[in-house]
Amino acid sequence: MTNLEKYDKLFLEAFRLQPEELPGLKYRGIQAWDSVGHMDLMSAMEETFGISISTPDLLDFSSYEKGKEILAKYGVEV
Amino acid sequence: MDQEALLGLGPYSLNREEKTALYRRELAGLTRRHRAGCREYRRLLEALGVPEGGELAPEDAPMLPVGLFKEMDLCSVPREAVFKTLTSSGTTGAQVSRIFLDAETSAMQQRALYRIGESFIGDRRLPFLVLDSKRALRDRAMFSARGAGILGFSIFGGRTCYALDEDMALDLDGVRRFLDGRQGEKLLLFGFTYMIWKHVVRALEERGERLDLSGSILIHGGGWKKLAGQAVSQDEFKDRVRRALGVETVLDYYGMAEQTGGIYMECPCGHLHASVWSDVIIRRSEDYGVCAVGEPGVIESLSLLPRSYPGHAVLTEDLGVLLGEDDCPCGRLGKYFAVTGRVPRAEVRGCSDTYEG
Numbered sequence: 001m002t003n004l005e006k007y008d009k010l011f012l013e014a015f016r017l018q019p020e021e022l023p024g025l026k027y028r029g030i031q032a033w034d035s036v037g038h039m040d041l042m043s044a045m046e047e048t049f050g051i052s053i054s055t056p057d058l059l060d061f062s063s064y065e066k067g068k069e070i071l072a073k074y075g076v077e078v
Numbered sequence: 079m080d081q082e083a084l085l086g087l088g089p090y091s092l093n094r095e096e097k098t099a100l101y102r103r104e105l106a107g108l109t110r111r112h113r114a115g116c117r118e119y120r121r122l123l124e125a126l127g128v129p130e131g132g133e134l135a136p137e138d139a140p141m142l143p144v145g146l147f148k149e150m151d152l153c154s155v156p157r158e159a160v161f162k163t164l165t166s167s168g169t170t171g172a173q174v175s176r177i178f179l180d181a182e183t184s185a186m187q188q189r190a191l192y193r194i195g196e197s198f199i200g201d202r203r204l205p206f207l208v209l210d211s212k213r214a215l216r217d218r219a220m221f222s223a224r225g226a227g228i229l230g231f232s233i234f235g236g237r238t239c240y241a242l243d244e245d246m247a248l249d250l251d252g253v254r255r256f257l258d259g260r261q262g263e264k265l266l267l268f269g270f271t272y273m274i275w276k277h278v279v280r281a282l283e284e285r286g287e288r289l290d291l292s293g294s295i296l297i298h299g300g301g302w303k304k305l306a307g308q309a310v311s312q313d314e315f316k317d318r319v320r321r322a323l324g325v326e327t328v329l330d331y332y333g334m335a336e337q338t339g340g341i342y343m344e345c346p347c348g349h350l351h352a353s354v355w356s357d358v359i360i361r362r363s364e365d366y367g368v369c370a371v372g373e374p375g376v377i378e379s380l381s382l383l384p385r386s387y388p389g390h391a392v393l394t395e396d397l398g399v400l401l402g403e404d405d406c407p408c409g410r411l412g413k414y415f416a417v418t419g420r421v422p423r424a425e426v427r428g429c430s431d432t433y434e435g
Contacts, residue, residue, distance in 0.1 A: 028161055036218055036229060054201055054202065055196065
């Protein structure tokens with residue numbers, strides 16, 4: 001699996017979405033991506049990519065697209 | 079001030095003069111906003127004869143008694159914009175506050191809490207030992223203040239362990255497994271004062287067990303009312319926590335469901351501090367006049383965060399005393415104070431009782 005596939009899969013499974021719903025998806029944009037969903041998603045990201053996300057980055061992780069920029073800071077190219 | 083600039087301020091960076099100027103402006107804006115957005119709030123201000131527009135000194139801004147959030151739904155945004163409804167814990171059977179949060183308010187609360195907490199905890203996420211049960215997070219659409227507290231502080235946490243099981247019993251084996259290999263590491267412990275006392279400290283004492291969490295930091299909130307009922311003082315709580323858990327840094331915070339995010343953290347000198355995003359005004363219970371430093375009264379809490387409900391100036395049912403302003407030995411600017419108890423029931427009801435809806 002590519003990093004993009006892994007990345008997408010985390011969203012799809014965490015929030016039970018279809019792939020076409022991912023572009024433009026925002027934190028607090030859907031009920032499932034609330035603060036509980038966010039913390040679960042962050043843990044899953046950390047586990048999947050073997051990284052540890054800082055609190056400021058965790059708060060900046062505000063959309064599907066922004067998340068890719070954040071992961072790039074940790075050397076994970078999505 | 080735009081949100082970025084507001085949330086970009088240092089949490090304890092404004093002196094009295096600067097903060098007063100900020101609050102004159104921001105509170106006027108929030109009052110206008112909620113007056114336009116919330117019909118009940120508008121009618122209340124009209125009933126109280128509060129004129130429209132214009133900046134007021136922070137102590138003259140119209141305040142709502144906290145009990146009003148239990149009696150009516152106060153919401154300044156269309157219902158479809160409400161992302162989360164927060165409820166105050168409230169004792170069983172008693173009415174609870176219902177606080178309506180939109181995405182914007184929710185995000186601002188989270189960021190303010192981060193900035194406040196960061197200055198005590200740091201920006202590295204620490205292993206997170208929650209001194210509560212995961213049950214507190216069960217209903218996601220309708221969070222209790224307890225759930226919101228745990229979740230709020232979880233942004234500072236990494237790997238997480240809940241110390242209490244579903245039945246609120248201490249899962250000592252689970253905790254020991256979590257601590258295994260983390261000796262001497264700095265952990266973040268978080269919980270509610272009474273839960274920590276009853277289900278962790280007392281439970282450890284009864285079993286004759288201790289944990290060694292030296293180097294960790296414990297943050298607790300939720301008030302002293304229940305503990306004061308058991309005649310446990312703040313000093314005794316700290317001593318017993320230190321003995322049972324071995325944790326040196328034990329910090330209390332004061333906050334409320336009606337103003338989530340802008341919590342008042344206890345500094346190492348033992349004083350609760352107002353950050354730039356919130357402020358306290360201690361008032362005399364007879365006439366709501368402003369108390370002097372050292373004079374006990376009822377706590378009014380201001381917050382610049384609420385955008386989706388009119389909770390920017392709330393008269394609480396807590397008693398407190400202002401200890402000083404801009405001169406705490408810890409170096410933080412702003413007011414610092416202590417919470418001393420609860421207003422005897424039925425005393426702070428004036429405003430909401432006269433409101434006829």
